[in-house]
Amino acid sequence: MIIAIDGPAASGKGTLGRLIARHFGLLYLDTGSLYRAVARDVMARQVDIFDINAARLAAQTLDPATLDDPGLRDPGVGEAASIVAGFPEVREALLEFQRQIASSKPGAVIDGRDIGTVVCPDADAKLFVTAKVEIRAGRRFTELSRAGEAVTPEGVLDMIRRRDARDMERAASPLRPAEDAHLLETSDLSIEASFDTAVAWIERKISR
Helix, strand or coil: CEEEEECCCCCCHHHHHHHHHHHHCCEEEEHHHHHHHHHHHHHHCCCCCCCHHHHHHHHHCCCHHHCCCHHHHCCCHHHHHHHHCCCHHHHHHHHHHHHHHHHCCCCEEEEECCHHHHHCCCCCEEEEEECCHHHHHHHHHHHHHHCCCCCCHHHHHHHHHHHHHHHHHCCCCCCCCCCCCEEEECCCCCHHHHHHHHHHHHHHHHHC
């Protein structure tokens, strides 16, 4: 079984994806970590983050064993990941790895921004998780503040809006709901309520 979860930054899809994978006994892949890892490796080489050739090489030589590197959450890596994720060459280089995880037994929950539309268009169930931009910015501000980063609510809101624009307006695999995705709006839902709603819908979907 393959469950595709897409959505914008700080929508809650990552937390939700992990819970759903645990519930159904499936593998879990946060594809955002792939792009963070590419960005990390480009930055480590001390070249311009907009260098497409460097980003492509980093994607082609990415070591999956480093995807749990705490450094992927370092300040600036997320913003850099959003930049390299816009390169078609990087997305193409990472596509086969994502599909290999999806086809692994017993199945997988994969979250990202183009899973239901590009990576796994034939997924058994597709969710598009979203929330109002102010809510998402508030969540990200809390997350970053707890991690000790010096951020402001206004700065995080601006960052989220810029991230949304890059994700939705890029030519390669833009962020958008798959036509057959179930929209899950989490602005007024706790993670527990979001999980219960998602699982109930998935179970109805796969029982048909």
